[in-house]
Amino acid sequence: MSQDTTILRQIYDYANRANPYPLWAKLRETPVCWQEDGPDEAGAYVVSTYREIVALLHDPRISSDLRKSVQTRGRPRTSTAPFSFISLDPPEHDRLRYQAMRHFGPPERPEYLEQLRPEIVHLVTTLLDQLQGQRQFDLIDSFAYPLPVTVICRILGVPLEDEPQFRVWATALIENISAQTEEQRRQREQARSDLSQYMAGLVERHREHPGDDLLSRMATDTSTEGRMAESYLVATAGLLLIAGHVTTVNLIGNGMLTLLRHPAILERLRNEPNLIPATVEEVLRYEPPVQLISQRATLDEISVAGTTIPKGVLVTLALAAGNRDPAQFADPDRFDPERRDNEHLGFGSGIHICFGAPLARMEAQIAFTELVRRLSQPSLVVDPPPYRPSPLLRGPEHLLMTVEEVR
Numbered sequence: 001m002s003q004d005t006t007i008l009r010q011i012y013d014y015a016n017r018a019n020p021y022p023l024w025a026k027l028r029e030t031p032v033c034w035q036e037d038g039p040d041e042a043g044a045y046v047v048s049t050y051r052e053i054v055a056l057l058h059d060p061r062i063s064s065d066l067r068k069s070v071q072t073r074g075r076p077r078t079s080t081a082p083f084s085f086i087s088l089d090p091p092e093h094d095r096l097r098y099q100a101m102r103h104f105g106p107p108e109r110p111e112y113l114e115q116l117r118p119e120i121v122h123l124v125t126t127l128l129d130q131l132q133g134q135r136q137f138d139l140i141d142s143f144a145y146p147l148p149v150t151v152i153c154r155i156l157g158v159p160l161e162d163e164p165q166f167r168v169w170a171t172a173l174i175e176n177i178s179a180q181t182e183e184q185r186r187q188r189e190q191a192r193s194d195l196s197q198y199m200a201g202l203v204e205r206h207r208e209h210p211g212d213d214l215l216s217r218m219a220t221d222t223s224t225e226g227r228m229a230e231s232y233l234v235a236t237a238g239l240l241l242i243a244g245h246v247t248t249v250n251l252i253g254n255g256m257l258t259l260l261r262h263p264a265i266l267e268r269l270r271n272e273p274n275l276i277p278a279t280v281e282e283v284l285r286y287e288p289p290v291q292l293i294s295q296r297a298t299l300d301e302i303s304v305a306g307t308t309i310p311k312g313v314l315v316t317l318a319l320a321a322g323n324r325d326p327a328q329f330a331d332p333d334r335f336d337p338e339r340r341d342n343e344h345l346g347f348g349s350g351i352h353i354c355f356g357a358p359l360a361r362m363e364a365q366i367a368f369t370e371l372v373r374r375l376s377q378p379s380l381v382v383d384p385p386p387y388r389p390s391p392l393l394r395g396p397e398h399l400l401m402t403v404e405e406v407r
């Protein structure tokens with residue numbers, strides 16, 4: 001039987017957003033396969049088994065700079081906004097990532113992020129206090145969205161009053177990551193330009209009047225190893241603002257949805273809060289906020305699982321499929337916070353592994369600890385909930401729920 005080359009297109013179809021997992025399983029039957037209608041209308045080789053995904057994420061013959069793919073090379077860019085390090089290869093990637101990490105919380109200085117903990121606990125408490133007296137609410141609008149947005153704004157030094165403005169750009173960027181039409185591409189580039197202009201103004205203000213925040217520290221770093229060219233500084237600031245909240249909103253949304261669908265586990269967490277960190281990891285495996293990485297191209301011909309991927313084509317790494325690969329995870333469709341060796345792909349792997357993972361983990365752990373403790377008799381009103389449009393950054397748009405009481 002000839003291979004179905006439309007599975008990725010079906011995954012992109014909004015009708016399958018609530019449960020794409022049977023389609024991911026179908027893709028996994030052929031670990032590496034060419035699929036129509038990948039990002040940028042070009043088609044892509046999709047890699048969907050755990051071992052192969054990890055191998056490619058560590059393979060220097062795979063590039064994150066799509067200007068190096070023949071499929072997209074030559075397409076005019078309407079925006080002059082520079083690329084951020086998520087879309088660059090070594091050595092630029094490594095240098096810029098290091099320069100940003102110096103001020104964010106390098107692994108060897110975990111106390112850097114730790115000092116944010118009381119503030120995050122306070123914010124979570126305040127958001128839940130505001131829900132007291134309500135029996136029904138949307139967890140996304142009232143909790144899952146404001147928490148990470150407020151935290152990343154505070155870290156970066158972005159005024160929270162500007163949220164309505166950057167929310168428009170963030171939405172346009174996310175919904176058009178895998179632009180399929182000229183109009184979508186135009187909207188994405190416009191949003192990139194607008195965000196970039198906004199960030200340039202902010203960087204300038206922070207340089208003149210530095211405060212206790214990441215933008216100020218990056219903008220005033222004049223050391224040989226820390227000084228970032230202006231255009232990269234602006235791009236990095238924009239990347240951190242967007243990457244720093246949309247995914248965490250979906251982690252909290254997907255996590256609460258999963259717990260509401262598994263009430264016995266939710267009840268257990270109330271008595272055993274020490275299981276919360278492992279629960280967050282299991283949500284990242286079972287319902288990953290980043291379902292796929294589509295921004296990759298081959299720099300050379302690569303042979304994977306018996307298939308030869310030609311040089312200069314687009315490659316999509318199906319994290320959501322790898323996370324449920326039975327060759328790596330026993331009984332993969334079961335949500336099991338006690339799973340051992342949960343080396344999920346929720347944060348990617350290799351040199352581009354998530355920069356903000358320690359922060360995302362801390363926010364989610366605090367959020368779930370307080371949610372399970374303070375919400376009594378929580379239950380879903382609409383299942384499945386309405387989802388956001390993006391198939392890549394997947395999560396509920398709203399999560400309407402009822403409670404007996406917010407304690």
Ligand code: HEM
Nearest residue numbers: 085086243244247248251289290347348352354355356360
């Ligand atoms: C990269 C997931 C939160 C900043 C990534 C990647 C994934 C990911 C899968 C790899 C992308 C690739 O290989 O192309 C997530 C998830 C999050 C989260 C699921 C929340 C649950 C955050 C936060 C920040 C952040 C809070 C910032 C404070 C970044 C950056 C990169 C990245 C800057 C690019 C790293 C590089 O190219 O070296 N993230 N992320 N992320 N993430 Fe996150």
